[in-house]
Each structure stands twice: as C-alpha cells, then as structure tokens.
Amino acid sequence: MADELDRPGQTPADEGAEAHLPSPTIWPFAFAGAVALILLGLIVNMWATAIGIVLAVVFGFLWIRQVTREVRGEPEPVEAPAPVAAEPDEEGEEGPARYERSKFLEGATLGLGAAIGAIVTLPVLGFAVAPAFVGQEYPAADLGPLDNYPEGEWQIATFTSKPIDGEVTRRTAFVRYNGLKDSVPSFSILSNRCVHLGCPTQPQGPPGEPRKVETSTVPVELTPTQPSGYGCPCHGGAYDVEGNRTAGPPVRALDRYEFSVIDGSLWLGSPYSVSEVDGEGADAVIVKYRAADPGVHVDGPEQVFYPIVP
Ligand code: FES
Numbered sequence: 597m598a599d600e601l602d603r604p605g606q607t608p609a610d611e612g613a614e615a616h617l618p619s620p621t622i623w624p625f626a627f628a629g630a631v632a633l634i635l636l637g638l639i640v641n642m643w644a645t646a647i648g649i650v651l652a653v654v655f656g657f658l659w660i661r662q663v664t665r666e667v668r669g670e671p672e673p674v675e676a677p678a679p680v681a682a683e684p685d686e687e688g689e690e691g692p693a694r695y696e697r698s699k700f701l702e703g704a705t706l707g708l709g710a711a712i713g714a715i716v717t718l719p720v721l722g723f724a725v726a727p728a729f730v731g732q733e734y735p736a737a738d739l740g741p742l743d744n745y746p747e748g749e750w751q752i753a754t755f756t757s758k759p760i761d762g763e764v765t766r767r768t769a770f771v772r773y774n775g776l777k778d779s780v781p782s783f784s785i786l787s788n789r790c791v792h793l794g795c796p797t798q799p800q801g802p803p804g805e806p807r808k809v810e811t812s813t814v815p816v817e818l819t820p821t822q823p824s825g826y827g828c829p830c831h832g833g834a835y836d837v838e839g840n841r842t843a844g845p846p847v848r849a850l851d852r853y854e855f856s857v858i859d860g861s862l863w864l865g866s867p868y869s870v871s872e873v874d875g876e877g878a879d880a881v882i883v884k885y886r887a888a889d890p891g892v893h894v895d896g897p898e899q900v901f902y903p904i905v906p
Contacts, residue, residue: 623659
C-alpha cells in the first residue's frame with residue numbers, strides 16, 4: 597500500500613503487467629550483426645557470407661528461444677540486484693554514479709545501428725565513387741618515328757590507348773611538327789575533346805589518305821589534313837588552328853598533350869589544359885594548367901566556381 601502511495605495513478609494490474617515484460621536480450625543485436633556480415637560478404641567475400649549465415653541461424657535461434665521462454669513455461673532467470681549508488685556521506689561526497697540499463701540499451705542500439713549502416717554503405721560507396729578518382733590517367737603512347745610527321749603538316753593520330761579496355765579508350769590527337777626550336781624538335785599536339793561538354797571535334801579541312809603506323813606500344817592511324825580550324829558537331833563550338841576558341845559555348849582553348857622524343861619516336865604524354873594560345877607553332881606562348889574537365893574555366897574570376905577537379 598505504501599508503494600501505491602509512492603506511485604499515484606498506478607494500479608495493482610499495472611504492476612502485474614510490468615512484471616511480465618520480457619527481460620532485455622542481446623540476441624536481436626547479434627542477429628542484426630550477422631545479417632550485416634552476410635551483406636558485406638556479398639560484396640567482399642563469399643566466406644564472410646557463409647559465416648554470416650551460420651551466425652544468423654544461431655543468433656536467430658537463441659533470440660526465438662528467449663522470447664518464447666514464457667510460452668514454453670520456462671522460468672525467467674532471476675537477475676542479480678543492481679548495485680546501488682552509495683548515499684552522500686556526511687561530508688557531502690557522492691558514491692559511484694548509477695548507470696541506467698535503459699540508457700545503456702539506447703546507446704548500444706544507436707551505436708550498433710550506426711556500425712551496421714557504415715558496414716553496409718561504406719563499401720558500396722567506395723566501389724561506386726573510388727573509380728572516378730583512381731586509375732584515370734592516360735598511359736604514355738608511342739606515336740611512331742618522327743619521319744611520319746612532315747614539318748608544318750597536321751596529322752590526325754588515332755589509337756586505342758588501353759587495348760584491354762576496348763574501343764572506349766580510343767583517342768584522337770591533332771599533331772603538327774613545328775621544326776626545331778633551339779635544336780629541339782617542337783610539336784603542337786591538341787586533344788580532339790571539345791571543352792564545352794566533351795564531344796569529339798573535327799578538323800575543318802579535307803582529310804588525306806589514312807595509313808597505319810606500327811609502334812612499340814599500340815598501332816596508330818595517321819591521317820594528314822589541312823585544317824583551317826576545328827569544329828564541334830554537338831553545339832557549334834569552333835576553334836582556330838592553334839585550338840583557341842573562336843565561337844560557340846566552349847570556355848577555353850582545346851587541351852594539349854605533353855610529348856617527348858625517345859629513340860627517334862614521338863611519345864604522347866599527359867594532357868594539360870590551356871586557357872588560350874598566344875602565337876603559333878614553336879613560338880606560341882602557352883600557360884599550362886592541370887588537366888580540367890570540359891566546361892571548367894582554368895583562369896579568370898570564373899575559376900572560383902570550380903575549386904575541385906578530381
Ligand atoms: S560539346 Fe562541343 S560545343 Fe558543346
């Protein structure tokens with residue numbers, strides 16, 4: 597009766613209902629962990645999936661066994677009484693704080709949920725996003741002996757940069773030998789990728805007869821041409837013969853390639869971006885920028901809108 601006075605509004609029936617609540621159990625969390633292991637294993641390793649299935653069966657059985665204990669007439673295990681915090685002593689110092697079980701379960705549920713969410717989503721995110729940031733660089737390509745490039749003549753060089761990956765790695769560059777500058781061979785090598793949205797640009801001029809050139813890396817097809825500039829069929833972007841934008845929506849000049857001459861052959865290196873080209877051929881003044889995506893300004897005030905280029 598004294599207890600009833602301590603809890604106004606609570607009836608003896610309520611007390612009885614509270615007494616029959618199932619005792620807390622860890623098996624649901626263990627079962628959830630096993631399911632997470634199964635999902636992780638589907639991505640990473642089938643052995644992890646097999647172990648997860650076994651654990652899920654075991655933990656699921658233990659969970660069902662626990663919740664059906666009352667139906668099966670098994671007595672609930674009696675819990676040891678929780679240690680009670682020491683009362684403040686005469687000098688006002690408190691004993692160890694009591695840590696409520698409900699708080700522990702709440703924290704454990706949230707923590708376990710976060711861990712399972714991370715285990716399931718992070719590998720998927722990693723596999724989806726990481727390829728865009730790694731292994732995207734072009735391998736160097738041998739474009740053949742220098743005598744395939746008469747001075748002052750443009751050649752359309754087409755080749756498959758990673759034959760194992762197929763036609764999607766097909767690349768085209770516009771190559772012109774500018775003669776010697778300070779006793780060093782000079783080349784202008786433009787990417788054919790439009791810097792508006794990436795469509796392939798075309799030389800505006802009659803193409804010659806294509807020919808195959810065997811090299812130390814991949815076969816290259818060279819087609820001589822006499823362009824007055826380059827045009828993009830997608831949205832009408834136009835460039836002059838040095839790659840400077842002359843009309844349409846592109847935001848900068850055509851990208852260019854580094855090059856080197858090794859044992860008498862022209863090697864194509866990494867691409868780089870250019871805002872504009874001042875001058876022509878070997879005398880052109882070019883400021884190089886890190887290779888940027890189409891549509892990205894590499895200089896001027898607009899560049900602040902493109903702070904990250906993967
Ligand atoms: S992609 Fe070339 S103009 Fe749009």
